[in-house]
Each structure stands twice: as structure tokens, then as C-alpha cells.
Amino acid sequence: MKGGVEYFDLLHHLILTAEQSIHIQMYIFRDDDTGKMVLEWLSQAAAKGVHIYLLIDGFASHVSSDLMNRMEAAGVQLVRYAPLFKNGTLYFGRRLHHKLVVADGYRALVGSNNIDDDYYGRPQHPAWLDWALLVEGPAAGELERICVQLWNKEAAANQQLRLPAQEMKNLEMGVSGISVRVRRNDWVRNRNEIWRSYFNLLSEARKEVYLVSSYFLPGRRLRRQMKLAARRGVKIKVITAGRSDVLIAKQAERYLYPWLLRNRIEVFEYRDSILHAKIGIRDGRWLTLGSFNINNISTYAGIELNLDVRNRSFVRQAQQELEQLIAAHCTPVSGDDYRHQKRFIRFIQQLSYNLIRLLLYVSTFYFRRAHFSKQ
Structure with missing residues (x-):
């Protein structure tokens, strides 16, 4: 919903x-x-x-x-x-x-x-x-x-009420014929399940991929999988925010648009309000949805939760909703928009991208160091 x-x-x-x-x-x-x-x-x-x-x-x-x-x-x-x-x-x-x-x-x-x-x-x-x-x-x-x-x-x-401990599992659970899997990301605790879901979504895709994400700044490894999938003939559609509550993040996203377009990845900006959804769909049969943004804050510094769903009719319905969203509420991004872009605007986008990368590095440095010290 x-x-x-x-x-x-x-x-x-x-x-x-x-x-x-x-x-x-x-x-x-x-x-x-x-x-x-x-x-x-x-x-x-x-x-x-x-x-x-x-x-x-x-x-x-x-x-x-x-x-x-x-x-x-x-x-x-x-x-x-x-x-x-x-x-x-x-x-x-x-x-x-x-x-x-x-x-x-x-x-x-x-x-x-x-x-x-x-x-x-x-x-x-x-x-x-x-x-x-x-x-x-x-x-x-x-x-x-x-x-x-x-x-x-x-x-x-906080010295507050503790609840009886419950055994933790990581199972794939069928509900009414729909396969549902709980996925978590907490890199410091060696959990990168959601990142792996997105990696597999791209590496295993055969026909089409939909990515919906606010603050869309995929890291190097996910970008490589996007590029490889596009080379295999997979149609990739990325839906991002046309307006954002974080202006610098939006400018950083737009710095990546030419790379996406060069690799035959379609980009659409949602225009009616601020887009905050986080969804990935593969081949009309597999979906992941939850709190995980496709960027390194979610990958390295956030405690995230998603559900993976495998069911053809359910996922196809969700995919149809995304197609309707694209047709009625999104503006396609064209390569012409960037071929004739003013240098100053491009400079601001590049500066925003580099500042975001620096911020991500600084905010996750402690956790990367702590993680590798355990190895």
C-alpha cells in the first residue's frame, strides 16, 4: 500500500x-x-x-x-x-x-x-x-x-523493562502462497542481507529491473552490477525524487544521471511530492521493500529492515503500479538535459556529489575501522 x-x-x-x-x-x-x-x-x-x-x-x-x-x-x-x-x-x-x-x-x-x-x-x-x-x-x-x-x-x-528473550531465526516464510523473507542490514554486526538482496537483484536479472529510492547514490559495486545488467540487455528503470528534502543529496544524485543514461539506464523523477519509497523489483517475480536507501549510509551506518517477496502475481501488480506512477506522475530524464547543461550547474552537482561522499566516509569511518578490527 x-x-x-x-x-x-x-x-x-x-x-x-x-x-x-x-x-x-x-x-x-x-x-x-x-x-x-x-x-x-x-x-x-x-x-x-x-x-x-x-x-x-x-x-x-x-x-x-x-x-x-x-x-x-x-x-x-x-x-x-x-x-x-x-x-x-x-x-x-x-x-x-x-x-x-x-x-x-x-x-x-x-x-x-x-x-x-x-x-x-x-x-x-x-x-x-x-x-x-x-x-x-x-x-x-x-x-x-x-x-x-x-x-x-x-x-x-536505559534501566527499563526488558522482555523475555526470543530465539532469533532467519527463515523464508510462506504466507498465503507468497514467499516472504525478513532481511536486515547492520554492517557493524556483520549483517548485510539487504545490500546482498539488491546485489542479487541486479546480478540475477534477465529482463527488467525497477529501482525506487530516495537519496539514490549507489556505491561502486552496485553501479558495476547495474552496468553489467544493462549490457546483458536488462531494462533498468530508476525512479528518484524530483524534489527532495535534502537539496545537496538531490544535486549529488543528478551528478550520476549522465553515467546512468550512458549505460542505457532509464531515469524518472517523481514530481507530485517528495519521493521517500525504497523498492526493488526483478523480472516481475521478486521484490524487496523497506527502509533501505541505495546509498552507503544505509549500507554501512544504518540499522535497516526490508522484506523480500517472491510471488509472480503479487510482484507483477506492484510493477504495474510503478509503470502507472511513471506514466502519470514522473518526468523522464533525457540525455539532452545534460548535454546542454550549464557548466556552473554541473560544477554544483559535482561538488554536492563529492561532499556527500566525504560525509558518508566521515560518518562511517568509525564503523569501518571497528568492523575490520574484528577480522
């Missing part, structure tokens, strides 16, 4: 029909109208005896003391993942980039949707474009185990 009201209506239903527990793990949870609305739903669930566990990133989420007090009074247990000031020092490290909701260990929402007004939408400001998947059954149970694991790690540091 897409984001906006459609996503929040389903979130509302999951929360108010839960009977035992709700886990929410979010990169962004803001103290705005949307955040207060979700808090009211959680308060109603807690009043019925449902246990609420809200884990939010300590850097990106902004929750006032007043709202935290209201959460505590309502019975909503809140833990911040890696607060900005950690152990008396400023901490910019690994960020919890999940966008995950699990109800009763049986139903779960996984996608790119955060909780704030940008994702719900406002008058004159349409909701950002996101996608999410609703899963039921064993896959949701696996997602709950992930929630418990992360909750216990941070709860111990």
Missing part, C-alpha cells in the same frame, strides 16, 4: 484491534499533529491492557518532555535508541532506521513510512510518496523477535 492516509488508516486499525502487544520502531516520531494522533491511538490501546513498546531513534525523533510524560501516564513504554548525548558525549553513530509496527506478534507493517505530518499529508502539502507491506503469520512473528532483541538491548542501557 502507499503512504499517506491509507497507511495511517491501516496503522489505526492495527493498534485498536491489538489484544496483547504492539511494537513500534521508528526512525522519526515527531511531536506534531500526526505524532499526537498516533499517541492517542496508543493510549486507547494501553487503556484496554495492551502492552505498548515504542522504540525511536535518539537522533532523528523529536519528542517533547510533555509528550513523553503523557506517554508514560498513558502506559506507553518509550525507549530512545542511541540518544544524541550518550554516556556524556555527543554520539552520531549507528542510527535505527526501521519503520516497523508489529501487533500481537501476528500482523506487521514494514515500509518507508515515518510518523510525522510529512508522511500523513497536510492541506496544500501532499503526503510524501511511501510504500509499505502488511504481513500476517510467521513473518510477523520473526519481526516481533527482532523488536524484542533491539528493545532489550536499549532497555538495559
Whole structure:
């Protein structure tokens, strides 16, 4: 499903029909109208005896003391993942980039949707474009185990309630004839499952690939797989943001456009609002969707969560939706746009690209060093 009201209506239903527990793990949870609305739903669930566990990133989420007090009074247990000031020092490290909701260990929402007004939408400001998947059954149970694991790690540091430990697995789970696999990325902990999903998506493609990503800055190895796939005759379509909430990232993306076009990779910019979805589709039969952006922050410094889905009819339906999105809501990028581009604009794009690369290197240097010191 897409984001906006459609996503929040389903979130509302999951929360108010839960009977035992709700886990929410979010990169962004803001103290705005949307955040207060979700808090009211959680308060109603807690009043019925449902246990609420809200884990939010300590850097990106902004929750006032007043709202935290209201959460505590309502019975909503809140833990911040890696607060900005950690152990008396400023901490910019690994960020919890999940966008995950699990109800009763049986139903779960996984996608790119955060909780704030940008994702719900406002008058004159349409909701950002996101996608999410609703899963039921064993896959949701696996997602709950992930929630418990992360909750216990941070709860111990904050001297808050720990939950009974649950065995972690990495299984491929069939739900209603659809094969669903939970994929995680936490490079520091030697997990690069989502990156590997995208690598395999490109290396195994035979006919067509769709890549939808905000902040689209693939690293060298993924670019090489894109180039090789295009040489094999695979049709690759990349959908990026026409407008971005991070201007320097958008300029850096556009610096890569000539390379993409030279390698016969089609590029489309979504124009109706800010694109925030993260989806990969291969050959109309395999899909990955979740929090992972195709860039080195997600690869090396983010704690990410995706679902891989293998089912021909389901994936073809998703692919048709992307084709409709391209036809009705995107602007194709042409090589002519760049052959006649002013030098100053090209300079700004190159400068943005190099600054982003430097930022990525600096922000992940500690983790790369820590990782290799374990080898």
C-alpha cells in the first residue's frame, strides 16, 4: 500500500484491534499533529491492557518532555535508541532506521513510512510518496523477535523493562502462497542481507529491473552490477525524487544521471511530492521493500529492515503500479538535459556529489575501522 492516509488508516486499525502487544520502531516520531494522533491511538490501546513498546531513534525523533510524560501516564513504554548525548558525549553513530509496527506478534507493517505530518499529508502539502507491506503469520512473528532483541538491548542501557528473550531465526516464510523473507542490514554486526538482496537483484536479472529510492547514490559495486545488467540487455528503470528534502543529496544524485543514461539506464523523477519509497523489483517475480536507501549510509551506518517477496502475481501488480506512477506522475530524464547543461550547474552537482561522499566516509569511518578490527 502507499503512504499517506491509507497507511495511517491501516496503522489505526492495527493498534485498536491489538489484544496483547504492539511494537513500534521508528526512525522519526515527531511531536506534531500526526505524532499526537498516533499517541492517542496508543493510549486507547494501553487503556484496554495492551502492552505498548515504542522504540525511536535518539537522533532523528523529536519528542517533547510533555509528550513523553503523557506517554508514560498513558502506559506507553518509550525507549530512545542511541540518544544524541550518550554516556556524556555527543554520539552520531549507528542510527535505527526501521519503520516497523508489529501487533500481537501476528500482523506487521514494514515500509518507508515515518510518523510525522510529512508522511500523513497536510492541506496544500501532499503526503510524501511511501510504500509499505502488511504481513500476517510467521513473518510477523520473526519481526516481533527482532523488536524484542533491539528493545532489550536499549532497555538495559536505559534501566527499563526488558522482555523475555526470543530465539532469533532467519527463515523464508510462506504466507498465503507468497514467499516472504525478513532481511536486515547492520554492517557493524556483520549483517548485510539487504545490500546482498539488491546485489542479487541486479546480478540475477534477465529482463527488467525497477529501482525506487530516495537519496539514490549507489556505491561502486552496485553501479558495476547495474552496468553489467544493462549490457546483458536488462531494462533498468530508476525512479528518484524530483524534489527532495535534502537539496545537496538531490544535486549529488543528478551528478550520476549522465553515467546512468550512458549505460542505457532509464531515469524518472517523481514530481507530485517528495519521493521517500525504497523498492526493488526483478523480472516481475521478486521484490524487496523497506527502509533501505541505495546509498552507503544505509549500507554501512544504518540499522535497516526490508522484506523480500517472491510471488509472480503479487510482484507483477506492484510493477504495474510503478509503470502507472511513471506514466502519470514522473518526468523522464533525457540525455539532452545534460548535454546542454550549464557548466556552473554541473560544477554544483559535482561538488554536492563529492561532499556527500566525504560525509558518508566521515560518518562511517568509525564503523569501518571497528568492523575490520574484528577480522
